[in-house]
Amino acid sequence: MQITSQMVKDLRDKTAAGMMDCKKALAETNGDMEKAVDFLRQKGLAVAAKRAGKATSEGTIGVYVHAGGKLGVMVELGCETDFVAKTDAFVDFAKDVAMHIAAVNPVGINRDDIPAELIAREKEIYVNQALDSGKPAAIVEKMVSGKVDKFIAESCLMEQKFVKNPDLTIQDKLNEVIATMGENISIKRFSRFQVGAE
Template sequence: MNITSQMVKDLRDKTAAGMMDCKKALTETNGDMEKAVDLLRQKGLAVAAKRAGRATSEGVIETYIHAGGKLGVMVELGCETDFVAKTDAFREFARDVAMHIAATNPVSISRDEVPESVLTREKDIYIQQAMDSGKPANIAEKMVEGKIEKFLAEVCLLEQKYVKNPDLSIQDLLNEVVGKMGENISIKRFARFQVGVE
């Protein structure tokens, strides 16, 4: 199939990947736009995996203040070089993450950072619910496991569905940015402030 410059432009607009990467992806998928998008996302994952061990000692602190000034978020993003930290794309990603945190109020960045007390409290509630439903112990146990998995996916920032595009998780978004930037990027920490809420 003949890959036109318009097809390459359309794919670039969808993914923000480089022109040559877009052309190569379209060639490999015989011009299938959806498959090309998936291929570019997979490559982003591969780049992210390769770069995951690198130190992220540069970065930015970005803020988001919701209209009315009663809700604010501060987030620290790390990257490998000062050059990337100063790019518009990196800062835009940081702003998007801060805005997402304002909207979803995650408990932690990843599963291993969820406080044990929070996990124990949720588990106790789910166990009580399972017992009250009168299910056999083995089924109740599976119900509790499923509910804990769902709870963690809802409260861990990296696993949450991105508010601007629910087809992607924050981890997917992060992987795409790592793929585009070509260096390791990490969400280091965040703080969410809301007037009248402790």
């Protein structure tokens, strides 16, 4: 199939990948736009895995303050070089992550950051709900296990659906940025401030 410049442009607009990467993805998938998107996402995962061990000692602080000044977030993003830290794409990603945190209020960055007491409290609530509804004890554990896993996924930043594109998780978006930048990038920490909240 003939790969046109318009097809390459459309894929680039959709994925923000490089022009040559888009052209190669379309060639590999015989011009199928959806398969080309998947091809680029898999490539992003491969780049992210290859770069994962690299130190991220440079970076930036992304800040988002919601209208009215009652809610604000600061997030630290790390990267390998000062050059990448100063790019518009990197700074914009930091702002997007800060905005996402303001909107969704994650408990931690990864599953390991979710306090065990919080998980235990949620599990207890789910067990009591299931028992009160008359479910047999054998089924309760399986039901509760699924609900607890869903709670953890919704509480940790990397597994949350990205507010600007619910088709992607924050981890997916991070992988895309790593593939585009060609450097390891990490979300190191965040703080969310809300007037009147403890």
